[in-house]
Amino acid sequence: MSVVPQTLIALVLWKDRIAAVARGLRAEAGGSRWALGRDYAAFLSHYKKEAAADARLMKDKLTDALGVPIFLDSDDLSDLRSLCDEVTKSDVLILFLTRDLLTRPWCLVELHAALTNDIPIVAVRVAGAFPYDFEDAQKFLDGE
Numbered sequence: 001m002s003v004v005p006q007t008l009i010a011l012v013l014w015k016d017r018i019a020a021v022a023r024g025l026r027a028e029a030g031g032s033r034w035a036l037g038r039d040y041a042a043f044l045s046h047y048k049k050e051a052a053a054d055a056r057l058m059k060d061k062l063t064d065a066l067g068v069p070i071f072l073d074s075d076d077l078s079d080l081r082s083l084c085d086e087v088t089k090s091d092v093l094i095l096f097l098t099r100d101l102l103t104r105p106w107c108l109v110e111l112h113a114a115l116t117n118d119i120p121i122v123a124v125r126v127a128g129a130f131p132y133d134f135e136d137a138q139k140f141l142d143g144e
Contacts, residue, residue, distance in 0.1 A: 036091065041068040043090035043119075045110040048074075050098035050130035058094065058124070080106070087113035097125045097132035102140055 042062065046055040052074070059072045071086050083106065087093060093114040101107050114121050125132050 036068060038091050039069065039089040040071040040086070041066060041091050042122075043071040043087050043093045043110070043114075044073075044096070045087075045093055045107055045114075046096035047098050047101045047104045047107055047130075050100060051096040051126050054096055054124075054126050058096075083109060084113040087119060088117045090119060092120045092122055095121055095123045097123050098130040099132060099136075100130065101132065102137055 044055045044059060046052065055072055056074075059070045059075070062068075062070050071090055073083070073086075087110050093110065095101070095107075095111065111121070113119070
């Protein structure tokens with residue numbers, strides 16, 4: 001089964017909640033737009049091999065639903081040296097949890113940048129071909 005349809009199902013289930021949050025934030029900002037605190041509403045952190053399609057779909061759906069800029073490296077990054085800066089220019093980091101995410105150096109750099117700069121992290125568990133396993137991740141982190 002493809003990962004994208006499962007992510008799409010999750011987005012459809014959350015569509016009303018996303019829309020309600022967007023309406024609330026627009027009302028607080030005078031009704032015109034999402035009240036961005038930084039340049040991007042979200043930075044999408046993912047292991048390309050395992051979640052590129054999910055990240056693309058999430059960017060498209062969030063951009064359509066909320067009308068705000070979302071950072072996706074394949075669209076917006078021209079120099080890897082600025083990656084940490086892009087994380088800090090985002091209101092939130094959305095972390096796509098897949099099997100080998102924690103083995104990827106750039107994903108760890110992005111996660112570290114968010115943690116050290118008090119950027120909230122929203123984890124999205126991606127089902128499908130590369131499922132994230134919390135027990136395996138803990139073993140990896142413990143050096144087992």
